[in-house]
Amino acid sequence: MKIGVIGRTNVGKSTLFKALTLEDVQIEDRPFTTIDPNKGIGYLRVKCPESDFGVKCNPHNAPCSDGIRSVPFDLIDVAGLIEGASSGKGLGNKFLSDAMEAEALIEVIDVSGKTNSSGLQTSGYYPGEDVRMVESELLAWLDSIILKSKFRLGEDIALIVSKNLSGLGLTYEKVKEIITRLKITQINPETAHRISTEIIRKAKPIVVACNKMDSVENLKETMDRLKGEFSYEFIPCSAAAELTLKEAAKHGFISYNGKEFKTLVEPNEQQKNALSIIKKIIDKHGGTGVDELLNKLVFDAMGYKVVFPVEDEKKLTDGHGRILPDAYLVPGDYTPKDVAGLIHSEIADKYKGAIDCRTNMKMRNDAPVSNGQVIKIIV
DSSP: OEEEEEEBTTSSHHHHHHHHHOOOOOOOSSTTOOOSOEEEEEEEEEEOTHHHHTOOOOOSSSOEETTEEEEEEEEEEOOOBOTTGGGTOTTHHHHHHHHTTSSEEEEEEETTSOBOTTSOBOSSOOTHHHHHHHHHHHHHHHHHHHTTOOOOTTSOHHHHHHHHHGGGTOOHHHHHHHHHHTTOOSOSHHHHHHHHHHIIIIISOEEEEEEOGGGOSOHHHHHHHHHHHOSSEEEEOOHHHHHHHHHHHHTTSEEEOSSOEEESSOOOHHHHHHHHHHHHHHHHHTSOSHHHHHHIIIIIISOOEEEEEESBTTTTBOTTOOBSOOOEEEOTTOOHHHHHHHHOHHHHHTOOEEEETTTTEEOOTTSOOOTTEEEEEEO
16 A cells, blocks of 8 residues: 655655654755655554454564554655646656555645745745645646547547556556446546546545644634535644654654653653643644544545454464564455455465454455454465
């Protein structure tokens, strides 16, 4: 699974990316810090099933801390978007093609209104203008690609269109479903725009990260206005607070599970002040907002699930004796055999069935797995 981080320049995209990955990316308070996309592994925090079974896990691909598993996914931080990108302005098509590599997008805005349309410091700027601009550029670019579809009477429109969109990870089946549902019989500017809009809504879902929530006094008023004007999910967050906590935890100063932190080493005065400010943010907002942002995108908008495969359904171990070693993010329609394919192609080839480790019952081969399910693959 790959998620893209997009938005206008200088709104905190790279800060959010680093908070999710702890990759060494360039972060500066100036426009166009990111030129080429940053790529890394992000982590989604979910409850570990160890407490349900009364065991202690030995993580392999997904670290665990205080009963919270960090499940990996691919993340890409794309260069800042400017108006006119769909016509080639600025980084233009490069930005848009980089962004649309992802299955879903986190759009970052500065909800404080302290960054203007050029990425410069200001005050009173309405961030909804950025949402409108990004949407317009994405749709215009998709429109232009779809309008390149040339077909003759009787040809499969979905097949022609999907060939043009194949580089964006859109399969024929997805395109066919959209075109059939919208009852598209020809390609013109109006129908191309309808297809583009549906792609953004369903095939490439977007959740908006309302960054710098701690720097705005009228947060609720701004959030209400944004929700009233657009159909996206808007989640307030503080990427800087999340990054500070992640860095402190990485260096052993604190323990942090996404909801609360505890100091492990006596902080100096500067560190103590920084942690005090962040605690106020967490107490006021119930967290930094980053976990909620990811959960809303991955589980609600994308419909993904987390599954924990094991080899021994009694001991919950893999072939190396590790308890609950792995956690995978899978599409919502994945069956046990699909999960087997994630582990290894040979396991999928030898697949005979699967067992739900909570019930010890054999699972239906044609039924999707459940979120948080621990399963044994029978080969």
